[in-house]
Amino acid sequence: MDQHHAEENIQQLSALIQEMPDFICFKDGEGRWIQTNPFSLRLFQLEHISYQGKTDDELANCSPFYKDVLLNCVESDKKVWESKTVSREEAVIPQPDGLAKVFDFIKVPLFNHDGKRKGLIVIGRDITESKIAEKHTKHLAYHDELTGLPNRRHLYEVLTEELLQSSNMAILFLDLDRFKMINDSLGHLTGDLLLQKVSNRLEACATKGVVFRHSGDEFILLIPHTNEVEVKELAEKIIHQLNDPFDLEGHEIYISPSIGICLANHVGSNTSAQEFVKFADIAMYQAKREGKNTYRFYSETIKSKTPTSLEMETKLHKALERNEFILHYQPQIDLQSGKIYGIEALIRWNHPHLGFISPAEFIPLAEETGLIVPIGEWVLHTACKQTMKWQEKGFPPLVVSVNLSARQFYQPNLVEMVCEVLKETKLNPAYLELEITESVTMDVGRSIKILSDLKKLGVKISIDDFGTGYSSLAYLKKFPIDKLKIDQSFVRDCLKDASDATIVQTIISMAKNLHLRVIAEGVETQEQLLFLQEQLCHDAQGYFISKPLVFEDLEKMFPKIENTLAKYGISEQRNDQMWMEEALRIARQNFQDTIRLQQGMTFKYQEEDGQFIHTLADGELLYRMGLSPQTMFGKSLFDLFSYEKASEKLVYYKRAWAGENITYEGEINGIYYLAALRPITRGGQVVEVIASCVDITERKQLEEEVRESEERYRQLVENSPDAIVVHQNRDILYINRAGIKLLGAKSSKDILGKSFYEFIPKNDHIRLKERIHQVEQLGITLDPYMSKIIRLDLKCIDVETTAAPIHYQGLTATQKIIRDVTNFK
Incomplete structure (x- = not known):
């Protein structure tokens, strides 16, 4: 790009960013501010400062109130340069009124072809309101x-x-x-x-x-x-x-x-x-x-004096030996279809003299004494075995959920035990869901390893009682989980307590955005069921749907349970409509996420009043070009680029709007890209064009390097003191200056196109033919050998020759480096 075009592009970019309510700053490779906008200057009270050419260190002295913030930028920029990747960070910027603003900054480092720092693009958006929310x-x-x-x-x-x-x-x-x-x-x-x-x-x-x-x-x-x-x-x-x-x-x-x-x-x-x-x-x-x-x-x-006495511990030991434990199963229904999606296995202790003992009484004791490990293994084996029997009876496959306590989760052989149970019961791992509580996520490194190993078995992982424990949202991104289970305490009061309703809505929305399934437990009223349906919660369980049942009773109650939604839920038409709208929202969101996260760029445009207006633009490449979705949306080519550059691109835009699939290469702010324009038609008419762009800057750099390398090689060959000749079979395709002189010619025209045999004594023709075969057919590089050459003036000279295969003008040819050794003999 020449200086005139570069200056024109800078002017165009400057015009674009002047009115943007975002911090936008361009720095050179030394961290000096080159260009910014009024918003950025106001943010740091630099309106009356000549900022161009100054570093953050120097500007800090010009704006004492923001000195610490600007000095922090120096360290932050240093880290971005070192990482050589686009970075994202939040920064708190104090205000004179005593309040503070929070900004989300994107920093894009730019480098020259030789890897030296070229510039830094900094884009910051005020996210104070979202932080307050x-x-x-x-x-x-x-x-x-x-x-x-x-x-x-x-x-x-x-x-x-x-x-x-x-x-x-x-x-x-x-x-x-x-x-x-x-x-x-x-x-x-x-x-x-x-x-x-x-x-x-x-x-x-x-x-x-x-x-x-x-x-x-x-x-x-x-x-x-x-x-x-x-x-x-x-x-x-x-x-x-x-x-x-x-x-x-x-x-x-x-x-x-x-x-x-x-x-x-x-x-x-x-x-x-x-x-x-x-x-x-x-x-x-x-x-x-x-x-x-x-x-x-x-x-x-x-x-x-409480149930956690030595006597109760002894009874608990014997309970496992005497098979006093039984499992009840509470069904979980799909709130879209009404079908039973899964069942949760819940342990019950039926003591021969004391009757049913609440899990709240004996589970803490089992945890304390370590009995939870063998009891948990019994629960897992029994649940998988009974679920497999259910499938063998012809019932639809259900996912069985089994709780893992913290002590079970960290037992050394957990993964091996689960694997062995699955093998023994022959249950498909896809139909087993292991429920863990948030407390086990506190030891992040250890938990990730265990969960990852469990996921490799093919089982599902869910977080039970979500929101009541170690509620750090960071682990949701790190851990390989499939489902969140909303704690019943939120569901119970969601219609009476606005906070609980908000939390339920937030968990459902968050889970969906993280592509997790979400289930609400503790549904005890029709109103709670309706509320969860309106929030598009995936699944629900609770006494309103069904109390926990033994397997035999669950079989009998199956039709009644699956009729719950039809009888007490919102209308089928309304339900279908909401889920259809949700599916459309998810599809759109996935499309937007795909565009935003891709390393390239996607944009669309339509024709309005004779102009092509951009209706969408996003992708990581967009920011590296110094643009943003906001700068492109609603703008034409001539709003964005110089007249010359816009006119150049307009040709391609018009051809695509005419229905042609177009591919072209372009450059914006030093970034080279390959664009593919694809027209979208309805009723035979083009209604919009969607374009996908990929960064080819590296390819362009490589091409330039190849060209430079070829030029260096050409200069090296052309000016070599040794004669260099390229011939394919017998026809001479290339000869350098030293070769022209060696053969006694005045210019290359005297040599090119002639047969190399003309310069070889007849008694060497057979040997020459063998050498050509070795080089061009077998790809062999020949060791230096001595021979004779007859010049155009018929003078015979002694030469040392090295022959090697070379691809030249699409042909496999022989390249010879020939040195006159007549005077050395």
């Missing part, structure tokens, strides 16, 4: 909407950190006595008001700690750096404060709390947050058993 959503996820207190999810995260850092902290587990009676008799609005006022009093009492709403009328106070005496005083203060009457819209209400207290130094150092809360819960129930309106400290004595 994200923060609000996170607040909803971690705070109770009714009371404003941190919720249970927040509790477990904070408590886990506290247990790791401190051994002198405590929690108070508080439950309101007789709250249900108050709620039922005076109504939920009054009950909600009471909970709000209780929250206020608790916060006034716990000036040293944090108050969490655990669930319903349960509250937990986390008190750091404390001791038994302080906690006792606090518990007595809380009881005294809550015993004072509450004035609720004319009603004077009296309540009392039962409080369980657990001190960290009273339990093992390896106690988890869940176990710690459970111990406080046990103490709270002890307080209730002893008359309520009091408090009790957790101790081993209290623990011995």
Whole structure:
């Protein structure tokens, strides 16, 4: 590109970016600002500064308020140069009004053909509003909407950190006595008001700690750096404060709390947050058993009176030996078709004397004692075996879900055990789904390895109780999972609590964008079912659909369960329409994602009022050209490029609009590309043209290098002191200056086209023929050999010759390097 064209392109680009509400800056290979727009100057208060030719270091001195931000750019740019790849990063930019803006920056490094830095394109977009929305959503996820207190999810995260850092902290587990009676008799609005006022009093009492709403009328106070005496005083203060009457819209209400207290130094150092809360819960129930309106400290004595005693452990051991466990299966229905999609295997303990024992009682004990590993293996084997029997009976294949606890997940032979079970039961791995909780994702490296090995077996992986544990969204991208299971606590209150409704909607949307299936558990009402259908949740399970059943009963209930959607769901027509629209949305989104993520570029244009207007443009190549979707959308060629360049491209645009498939090469801002234009017709008329572009800059560079290499080679050959001759069979195709002189000619015209045999003594013709065969037919390079050559002046000279095969003008020929050695003999 000549200087005139380069300057013209820069002017065109400058005009495009002047009105853009984005940060756009072009820097040279030394980091000096070359060109930017008014928005960028205003952002850093550089409107009255001559910025061109200055580095970020120098501009930092011109704008003290933004000095730190600009200096950070120096380090950031350095990393981009070193990586030699397009980078994306967020930066917080302070504002004079005390607020701050968050920008999403894309940085594109450009290099010369020799790999030296050529320039840097920086594009930044203000994402402050989306960050505020994200923060609000996170607040909803971690705070109770009714009371404003941190919720249970927040509790477990904070408590886990506290247990790791401190051994002198405590929690108070508080439950309101007789709250249900108050709620039922005076109504939920009054009950909600009471909970709000209780929250206020608790916060006034716990000036040293944090108050969490655990669930319903349960509250937990986390008190750091404390001791038994302080906690006792606090518990007595809380009881005294809550015993004072509450004035609720004319009603004077009296309540009392039962409080369980657990001190960290009273339990093992390896106690988890869940176990710690459970111990406080046990103490709270002890307080209730002893008359309520009091408090009790957790101790081993209290623990011995609970189901987690040695006696229960012994019973649990024997239960496995005596086959006292059975499996119930809760069906999961597809909310699009109404068909049963899968079943979740749920363990039940039928003790011969105690009857059915709740999993909530024996599963924690099984975890604590390690019995969960053999019990879990029994569950997996039984579930796979019964599912296979189901298929053999002729029922449609169902995916069976089996829960893996954290202890099971980290057992050393998990993958081998699952593989062996699948082999023994002959169940197709595609019909087994393993459910893990979010807690196992905390050890990212170890978890990824285990999950990847399980996925190699062909099984499905789902995250159970999603949103209640280690809710870091980062692992969703890293882990090979197939499904998210929305925790029933969100589903239960989704129609009464706007926060829970928002969380359910967010999880469904997020899962779909990550191409994950999503299921809601705990569906207990028709209204919840309708809500989930409207949100286009994939699957659902819960007592409204069916309680967990033994296999025989599930077979009988199969038709009734699959009729749930038809009987209680939204109309079939409405349901089909919503899923059809969703399929169209996904197709469009996938198309957009494909375009955006491709290393090339895709654009479309239509004819409007005699001009070709771009209606879409995206792809990584677009940004490397210094353009963006916004700069191209709604613009014509002449809006984007110089008149000369636009006119050149217009020829191709017109031919494509006329119905011709066009392929052409072009260049924008130093980036060479190959474009394929394909017309889209309807009713015999072209309605739009879609174009796909790939970066051929590297190919162009290689071509240039080849041309340069060929030129260097040509100069080398032409100026070689040795004679170089190329002949195919006998016909001479090329000869250099030294060769012309060697053969006694005046120019190449005297030689080219002649037979090489003319310059060889007749007694050497047979030997020459053999050598030509070896070189041109067999591809052999001959060692130097001595021979004679007869010049045009008939003078005979002695020469040393090297012969090798060469491709010349599409032919396999012989290249000879000939040196006159007459004077050396």
